[in-house]
Amino acid sequence: MAENRASVYAEGGPCWVDAQLPDVDAGKRFYGELFGWGFEEAYGSSVWARLEGAPVAALAHKTDGRMPTVWTVYFATPDAQKTARRIQHAGGQVIMAPLPVGAAGTAVLAADPEGAVFGLWQPDGHPGFGVRHRPGAFAWAQLYARDTEAANTFYGHLFHEALFGPGAEPDFGRAPVGDVFPEVMPPHFLVHFGVRDCEAALGAVSRLGGRVQAGPFTASYGIVAVVTDNQGASFALLQR
Template sequence: MAAFAQSAPCWADVQLPDLEAGKRFYGGLFGWTFHAGDGMPFADAYSDGKLVAALAGKRDGRMPTAWGVYFSTDDIAATVALVRRSGGQVITDPVPAGRAGVLAQAADPGGAVFGLWQAGERAGFEKRNAPGSFCWTEVRTRRPERVDPFYEEVLGFRGTDTGPPADGTVPFRMWSPAGTEPGEDTAVGGREVLGDDVPEMLPSHFLSYFAVADCDRTAGTAVHLGGRIPSPPADTPYGRTAVLQDDQGAVFAVLQPNGRLP
């Protein structure tokens, strides 16, 4: 079992109304194969025989259809206590997931939801930063003045700003785990500010990225499978990226890295 550094993103899953439809979409998009949970409405996803994510059927229709990301912690009870002390909200107190580990869910002061994972027999991703697997996550928020210190306190992140941009808005911030030198080489996630051009109805959220070999082809395949392209392929300093939506409404991003992936 490969261990994850404290506060590193270690897992991602998606909550879907129709689990079987989700398997068809992501199997067709990323080439994932699946192993269903014993009597449970979820399926582990594999790429090249290695764990990369999970799909879960929603038990409550009021739950959002969305991808979630989990951060590793060595002491989930202590991290949950920090969430409360730092102005966040605990949505799900620590609960065992069999022998795999212990999970909790929380929201930051801007309302973005994330998960915490204390590993048992399962550390998390068995493959990442390679085509068909998770490679990056960023919180998109309207409240950086509250969110930045929250993640520094709760997860021990240390930030590196990439700006300031020419228009004077808040620069993008990369997060590096405690004990590392902040910068692109150590970053595990980021923070982006939602601008005035983003509808107010869109809440703060985490956007997770999956690496692909060809961004444009993947975007085209998503549409062929019934999905949408909220943000079409575009070049960035780290590669070509697009924001996609699956055929049930869950939003995620893909990145064709150019070798500069943190």
């Protein structure tokens, strides 16, 4: 699949991801080796990951040890305040109100009615991914939900054109939790990164101190394996 520049991101498209980690330096070593990322200082305690110079993700230090070690996907919005209100009116929850991130843009953290956490990004100086849909970059976001019809209703209300409009290519799927995980697993988003060879990437994950949670298995969008990094953050490898 061809590379896509961040300028094409419309409302409701996944446009950025970040990981909240106890040890950012350890994260740089893990993901730098796994995906070939380079890093530069960004805002606060976070760093930007770059793939051949293009921004692909951020790694941030957890400010509270009670916070989960997790990857979060951010959906583009032209108006973070307005979209946050729509989330609340649709039965979701705003976890972090719109927060300016320097001159980069405005971030929101929210949860859908089942509790799956996601972000919103209103861009300013930083529009989002510099590259995606290639090995080492963002490839897909999968929501594992209890009720996929309810999820379609909620996200369709928020981002109808991105998900269901003419020519929509949302990079965002919905599936029942039990398709891959134990039924007791809470609903959640799983960020997928592209790889050329899923089996080879799984070997690298294990060598670097991560572990395999599920797969590889064949999904409608490619060959997928669910893994955790060496600090416990879950993500997926996607071979198209």
